[in-house]
Amino acid sequence: MIKELVTTVSEIPTPDVIVQQIIATASNPNTSAKELEKVISMDVGLSTKILRLVNSAYYGLPRKVTKLSEAIVIIGFKTVRNLALSVFTYSALHFKQTFVDHDKLWAHFMLTAVFSEQIGKSIGFMNREELFLAGMLHDVGKLAIDLIFPTYFYELTKVSQNTNMPVYDVEMRINSEPHTEVGAELLRFWKFPEEYIQSALLHERPSINPNSPYIEMACIVHLANVFANIFLPGASLSYGEPYLDPIVFNILGVKPSRLSYLIKELDKVYEKSRDMIFGGVEDETRV
Numbered sequence: 477m478i479k480e481l482v483t484t485v486s487e488i489p490t491p492d493v494i495v496q497q498i499i500a501t502a503s504n505p506n507t508s509a510k511e512l513e514k515v516i517s518m519d520v521g522l523s524t525k526i527l528r529l530v531n532s533a534y535y536g537l538p539r540k541v542t543k544l545s546e547a548i549v550i551i552g553f554k555t556v557r558n559l560a561l562s563v564f565t566y567s568a569l570h571f572k573q574t575f576v577d578h579d580k581l582w583a584h585f586m587l588t589a590v591f592s593e594q595i596g597k598s599i600g601f602m603n604r605e606e607l608f609l610a611g612m613l614h615d616v617g618k619l620a621i622d623l624i625f626p627t628y629f630y631e632l633t634k635v636s637q638n639t640n641m642p643v644y645d646v647e648m649r650i651n652s653e654p655h656t657e658v659g660a661e662l663l664r665f666w667k668f669p670e671e672y673i674q675s676a677l678l679h680e681r682p683s684i685n686p687n688s689p690y691i692e693m694a695c696i697v698h699l700a701n702v703f704a705n706i707f708l709p710g711a712s713l714s715y716g717e718p719y720l721d722p723i724v725f726n727i728l729g730v731k732p733s734r735l736s737y738l739i740k741e742l743d744k745v746y747e748k749s750r751d752m753i754f755g756g757v758e759d760e761t762r763v
């Protein structure tokens with residue numbers, strides 16, 4: 477069972493104390509911006525990387541922000557928290573080199589995050605900041621499988637490419653544990669709140685559990701994931717036509733005819749977020 481290995485093997489990175497505290501703020505509505513700032517400030521490297529993301533074109537700030545406290549005031553503490561956890565995800569993605577391109581996965585994670593946030597905005601979803609994080613984390617199961625069984629994961633992506641069948645379909649066909657379940661287990665291990673776990677679990681087929689209390693969020697992440705695969709084919713290391721679960725139209729109250737309008741909005745967001753998608757978080761000079 478891959479799921480069981482997630483919590484036991486050294487191939488999987490574990491959040492350090494600072495990241496653990498930041499994750500804890502995600503489930504505690506009483507956390508103050510000051511507390512978050514105090515935690516993040518303990519790690520200078522982390523603050524610098526967060527500020528790089530804050531200053532990306534996506535947030536469209538009129539001038540460069542150089543202080544964490546300023547960033548929290550301008551873009552909000554939940555967004556700063558999301559960026560801190562994105563930095564952690566980026567470092568988890570670069571924890572170990574394997575046979576697949578982790579920069580591609582980062583591009584897919586980030587694009588799904590910004591698309592989730594935009595779809596939430598378009599349909600008037602209340603907790604938009606949570607969507608960014610749910611989108612960022614939806615496919616961490618792929619990373620976990622890759623870190624534990626790199627040869628198997630590489631083969632899985634090759635089969636997907638050669639047969640033009642999405643990775644999830646291949647997983648189902650060969651009766652192997654899907655990355656959705658592995659990802660949910662990893663997020664549970666990392667102590668993320670239930671809504672992110674559910675989104676990872678349901679993002680390929682939200683209709684598996686229409687009664688989930690987080691079905692709306694899972695449907696948004698599902699839709700964002702479909703569009704991320706259309707905008708950047710192969711970045712998710714999954715190939716073939718992505719499956720669009722019809723449950724999203726009911727749950728989100730979106731008419732299929734509205735999708736073309738949504739695509740136009742996503743296109744604008746894609747352009748604005750290119751530096752975050754392709755630049756990573758490490759180096760100021762990379763674009």
Ligand SMILES: [Fe+2]
Pocket residue numbers: 614615644655679680
């Ligand atoms: Fe997936």
Ligand SMILES: [Fe+2]
Pocket residue numbers: 584588614615701712
């Ligand atoms: Fe994905």
